[in-house]
Amino acid sequence: MATAIALQPQSLGPRYYARVLAQETRYEFLKMMRAKVFSFSVIGFPVMFYMIFGLTNHHVEYARYLLASYSCFGMFGAALFGLGAGVAMERAQGWLELKQASPMPRFAYLFAKTATCAAIAMITVAILLALGLTLGGVTMTFLEVVELSAITLAGVIPFAALGLLISFVLPPNAGPGMINIIYLPMSFASGMWMPISSLPHWIQKLAVTLPTYHYAQLALNIFGYAQPGTSMAAHWEALIGFSCLLVGAAWLVITRSEAKA
């Protein structure tokens, strides 16, 4: 054999970590994009809804409102289905265990999943922007485009953590069905599909307790569609608070499941 057998444990340097991180992320992205059922639904749903409800009405206000809210909806879906359902499946199938038996650093796995969510959400935002600006009659400054992208991106932290939490808490074979029970009502009640003011009062009251509501409000504010009387600082605080809570809860659940192992 040309190469010596690795009998002694080897130390791992920064070049090793950089390479694992790059490779894991690259293949995670490829794997997800090639899974057509996943990419068609996670990118396809917001895009299709936007074409039906945002563009066919020739109503610029709809096109503006839904551009902001469906960007958030896209990120939420990518996190729940890409990360949540993805990790749950790989756990149930023993694939995650095989990776854990290798020296692969755990953060490389989590980073790759999170970065892939973010990338898929950004693709969704790009398609929505292209449609809105060309066919929807939406006009935006460059700064507003950057702002929408940045706010959408900020959602990756809380919702990736929520996805991870779901993947560890739900029974492994509950699958996408259970995730839909969280995904669809939460999106609806947060004003991602229609203005929150047109929803029943009790839902409006409930919305304040949802991280997705505060997230959507931040994006809607770009076009001045945030609920009157609410402050953006408070929405940011709420989103950051939920982020800390969800990241902490995910961390707790993972370390507990490892301690049990």
Added chain:
Amino acid sequence: MAATAIASELQTRSSQGVPPATLGQPVAELRSATRRYGTTVALDGLNLALYPGEIVALLGPNGAGKTTAVRLLLGLIAPTSGTARVMGRDPRNSETRTGIGAMLQVTRVPETLRVREHIDLFRSYYPTPLPAADIVRAARLEGLENTFFGKLSGGQKQRVLFGLALAGNPGLVFLDEPTVGMDIESRRALWDQIRALAAQGKTVLLTTHYLEEADALASRIVVIGKGKVLAEGTPAEIKHQVSGRRIRCVTALNADFLRSLPSVLTVEQDREAVVITTSNAETVAHELLRNDPTLHGLEISAPGLEDAFLALTASAKPNA
């Protein structure tokens, strides 16, 4: 039973730390490892040591604790009590794992990556991986490099998993039921690959419930049942734990007469024939032929690994 006596003697020998035909320090070791899941005891004070260059088969019925032992040595779970050590270190440390390769029972592997990409990814997990071409050759994946995992046959998928276990060029390889679901031809091909690993000086721990596989590959067999070592030794030693040889024939002689012959241990009826277990097959055969000129269908055989395995695992049951 004789088998039990020998089994416990062997067990004492191994717990006193007299390794059978070994060199140097163990590569991996479980020391009185106990693992409980709630109230079930998966492993019960198991001692197991793997020495450089040997192929050890961990043999046992379903639920014996084979996979639990492998998972402990891989650091995927921690023992409830006792220790797991690989190269003298904790296997839960990722630097320890740079020297380990594993083929586990995976029900599904991401199907939208190509064989080449899976190999490339696993190579990046190790600081000094084997060249991709060597992995492809060792796992006999030539011509399949660009195939999506989802398009492979069951045997080809197992071979990819085998290849991934070799990605880091590890000195210690764990193979958990490696040939499950393979046809005879691909099973034998994989056996050759496993032998080739040992020929390169790698240590292999193989779990299986195929006795034939343990017999064909292992330099040492450890039989476990209910989380305990029942017996340990070379395939020949394990087989010898079932004393005597078997004579099968169709005879007019009655069972009581057969039992009265010297050195006969047991007499059993098997359809039209009788099966006699004896410590001196030649003398008994001679007596049979002298007393029964009509005797036919005579066969004399040494007990197989299967007989030893059944005797060993059956004798473990009353203790549980």
